[in-house]
Amino acid sequence: MTDDMTTQVFKEEAFELLGELETSLLELEDVPDDMDLINRVFRALHTIKGSGSMFGFDAIAAFTHHVESVFDMVRNGAIPITKELLTLVLSSRDYIYTLLESTSGEGDPAVGESILEGLRCIVQGESSEDAPADIAENETAENAPIVVEEESESVIPWDNLYKIIINSEAADDVSTEALSPLYDELSRVGEIKSEVVHTDYENDSAHSGKWWEVLLLSNTDSSSVEEIFFFTDVPIVVKVKELNIDKLQEYIAKAKKESESVSSVSETSESSVASSSATAAGVGAVDGDSSVFVHSPEEKPKGPKKLGEILIDRGDLTQETLTEVLADQKPLGELLTAKGVVTRDKVDSALAEQSATKEKITRRKMEVASSIRVSAEKLDFLVDLVGELVIVQAQISQVVGEKNDPSLTVLSEELERLSDELRDSTLGIRMLPIGSTFSKFRRLVRDLSDELGKEMDLHTIGAETELDKTVIERLGDPLVHLLRNSIDHGIESPEVREANNKPRRGSISLSAEHSGGEVVILIKDDGKGMSKDVIMAKAIEKGLVAADAELSSKEIFNLIFEPGFSTAAKVTNVSGRGVGMDVVKRAIDSLRGRIDVNSEEGKGSIITIKLPLTLAIIDGLQVQVDDGFFVIPLSLVEECVELTRQDIEEANGQQFVNLRGEIVPYLRIREWFDIEGELPAIEQIVITGVEGNRMGIVVDTVIGEHQTVIKSLGRVYRDVEGISGATIKGDGTLALILDVPKLVRTVVAEIKAVG
Template sequence: MSGAGDPAEIFRQEAAELLEQLEQALLDLGRRPDDRGLVDTAFRALHTIKGSGAMFGFEAVAAFVHDFETAFDRVRSGLAPCSPALVAAALEARDHIRALIETPAEAEPGRGTALLAALRLAVEGADAPAAPPGVEPPGAEPEAEWLVRFHLGGEALVNGANPLLMLDELRALGSVTVTALTEAVPPLDEIDPESCHLGWQVRLRGRCSRAAIEEVFIFVSDDARIQIERLDAPATPVAEAPAAAPAAPVPAQPASAPSTPAQPAPAQPMAEKPRGEGEIARVGGSLRVQAERLDALMDRVGELVIAHARLSQIASGGEAGLTTVAEEIGRLVAELRDTTMSIRMLPIGSLFTRFRRLLHDLSRDLGKPVELVTSGEETELDKTMIERLADPLVHLIRNAVDHGLEAPGARIGAGKPEAGSIRLSARHAGAEVLVTVSDDGRGLDAERIRASAIEKGLISAEARLAEHEIHQLLFQPGFSTAKEISAISGRGVGMDVVKRTVEQLRGSIEIATRPGRGTDVTLRLPLTLAIIEGLLVRVGDGCYAIPLSAVEECVELPPPEDGRSGGYSLLQIRGALVPFLRLREVMRCTTPPDPHQKVVIITAGDQRLGVVVDQILGSHQTVIKSLSRLHADVKTFSGATILGDGSVALILDVAHLLEIGEEEGRRTRMRQAA
């Protein structure tokens, strides 16, 4: 397996980012075809991929992107409009580039040729108005003559730069005359074979801009000495600049040539100034690190948290000096934990942008115009959470477009805009992140869901379910209300995967629907999967941890309630009735209860539940350890943690406790009604 330092792996990582930029630019061009900035962004991404691919040995990528770039250059030059057919062909070509980079052995033979033909047809077959003879097409560069001198840095060849490729790219811009600059070549016995001693002078005439020439040197501009000078002044009746003198060493700063008011100022080199301390700081502002190393760092921090808990327990013996050291180490451990967790946090906007392409393709396949609206892109979430959220959100979006949004004619008949709307939003709510997928479609039909569930044998015809319980049937394996099976949905696969994945992330799903107006599906997720603050409680002889983010308050259990034999009861807290559940009964404890029991009020969304425990032991930094596969079906616990004395405490699953409380409440109401 390639390591992080492997040049090919570095290229793949950078190419993935460039392909993402290319895709976003192409999708934006589908909506704003006249935006020259977007065209330039797409062209720069292609140009960079081509240069990097050739540099790192991806010849098939470089060759394909070169032809792709040539076709797209007609749009950049204003010779052809950016049509929907071109955007569609360019997106497919982008997918082919990714296949050539990631899995070249699996790339379909002949697909590249077919895609390039489609690109040429989209560009050359466009009904672009022909320019009259002698008239420049809009946006086309006028013909110009340039003088380019460049010396590569001493380490350029070692770093993979190839001057022959740069000369080839300059030749593609027009007619060129190339002269080698040999004045810096040392005697033979002093030559370093790994250093570049030659320089080049290129006289170029063609329809190209300064920016196009600068892009040739995009990978070496930091260390190279490059001078670009225009020899002919546009729209100025002056004689052509004299031919270049015999090669001379390129100075650190170009010499100032005598000029007249009509002459342009001498061109400045692209990169000749030395890097100062500030520039070095900017270059070192970010660092690419393997995800495995971050995971290993998080594991070590977790072990450090456990070791500190043990130290604190030993220091509680009363020795002042040891207690002071334990407190100082605790402060440092907390800061290290927070810093490490912040390194793993990424803005969720990096996930949202992936779905623009999905909606583009769904809109085309289903014939439904769809607009994507996003908000809260800056909301940060653990990188592992973001990676595992991708598939659930894909299923939710596909279902929203296929089942939720009406056909264009039906929308117009209902007084809605022809184009449907899918909204992705994220926001913080305490120690949770709420990710919501909303549509403005027809909403959920509870009776239709119930009828389908009865038909499939998921519930009995006599079952009485609340509306939110009916909505949860959507997440049952094999459930679907689609009348026809399509390539998008209808087989009952997907929504159960969503629920299973969200539960594995210790999250929950809420559904809110408005008949005729749309549906909101909200995923409630913890910020991180590694370390949380927990409230340690004792029930019988066992210790358990409750995520502190779900704890609202702790109160004493009043004597009247304390005297009841069990079951589902209500507690009055500041005028509000809160149901409570005895953990002793859930855990089937046989030891006698403590005389003064406590109630921990936990919340999730609008639900509140009191959990009766024997004793509250205090807060605890909880390092979450996954349960074994043998305990995968035990829903009461979401994991385990190690305490300071080496014992294990199970972490209670708040969502499951709320479900137990709701089920007990339903049974109590049924008994009372009977």
């Protein structure tokens, strides 16, 4: 792997960790005593620091080390979780993000020092008198030894104790340094209290080559510890054994008693003597230098051989026979039940727990093995190739249909089936949970709440709803604009809310769900709502509508999307300049989506966004006008009806059709694009529905459904109104994709202008 690729991998992992860090900090604000969240924050900081140092991002490693030290004090109960602390750590997260994005790997030192100074003040003000003032000098978790006072029982803030045996069958290829990344990962889930290296022993079948003993204190389960070793490329075999945590004191006490009888091969020092003492009991005490000691063969305690081993060595018994005999032994559960030690129900319960744990470990291994990181560029290229395959498949189907060969027809149908499955599978790979976007907005709401002096909560629903990754990426900015407006314009100050008999804290709900071939996103708040009178007055003032215009509620609310429109009394850092909502409208339109607003004064507002699942391949309705072909997105099509000469005469030249008692306007594609040629005796009207408005699109012929691979237009045709893209038909000719929302808005605007 090249240095550039390695750096990119580190950055991608770091960005993910920063996202996890932000989410954990925001959750921690709601439950400041949640140790799981505190440990998640610490692990994220610890991993960023370790990886940054490993890959040469020294500025990130140095800065993150200080922040990590503060959260280590939080873990130990020396510093409480406060809003001020969380704000500083969130600022630290932003600063690390800046360092990652910087081409030089450096940021503004003044910003970093300001954050660290704030953390120092918290440490000085909240920690005990003997706590060091400089957070850079605080010991981290892996350097903090357990202190055992004589004739007193020390308190160990951990739930589990694990002995980890790491065995290498290739002693020459594995060094302690090679295991350093694994030790860093172990430090993420707990506290390493011992690291002992053993050399090869004669006649030792249990451990061939070099092997390590690690003692780990942790609050996590054994399966999580085992997962740490799933990714390593180092040729090792690992066993994780859970011990009774009370045994730790026995180990240390035993180490004290046997300290004089144990000699170390390493260079002697005060720390090495203490460490070798613990080593005798199988628990090496790790100091700040993380010293490693090598045992001589005489130090390895040897127990008596088991009966079966002796018989096999003498040749009186084979391993196969021993295995068969041992298989006849009753399971421990049956023996315990027969002796009346435990009941059958308790044994069954324990077996169920054991089975669940094994299943969990197996499932996690499978998930790890089946996960792979793929760059977005490769994924986009794959989708393009599938699109080309779909086009070729359509061409083959057309040729086969003309040949009328049964054998070719069977092959063509099989190719079509495989092509459809490959298309669906590839598009499924591009689908991501929209929750990755939702999670970013908690920080936005928090920061704006502080800036505007408001109190509010953000509730997210349907974070697991999947949407095309391109749609998700382009959806971020519009949602930011909408949330900022809801916070600034919608949610009232706490005092106003209390005066209006509302809860002091406002509420904003962000939800997503699938509806047919679309995703519906709702942004709902319980604020003051929108006044239709105020909106109309502002629209008349700006000349957007006539003073005597009569608009429906939906049309009035949609005025907020007009360029330059704003009802804010004053300009703030958040809103009031009339820039934002029109940008939202254009962004949603570019995604072939729709946006609606509904509001009730005094109760709040609801903004509804409807988006297609994907922008790559859609189902369309193919139509023809003269020699040209067009595609209308099938999700917008309601029905198709005929338009006869009699219908045109009855409308007195007006472009309206009476559809079962409803007057529906229509637009001729022939006129819109100035297509010459003779009109057919009977035309076809494709009835579409957009934003609550129905409109007909008049074409010569409706051909039928068409699997449409969307191709973007070149610069020359990009701004042509009424066209959103193009596709290639089965015969290789081009078909234009109609921008139906744009056509509908144009017709509605013309009708309003006529009055």
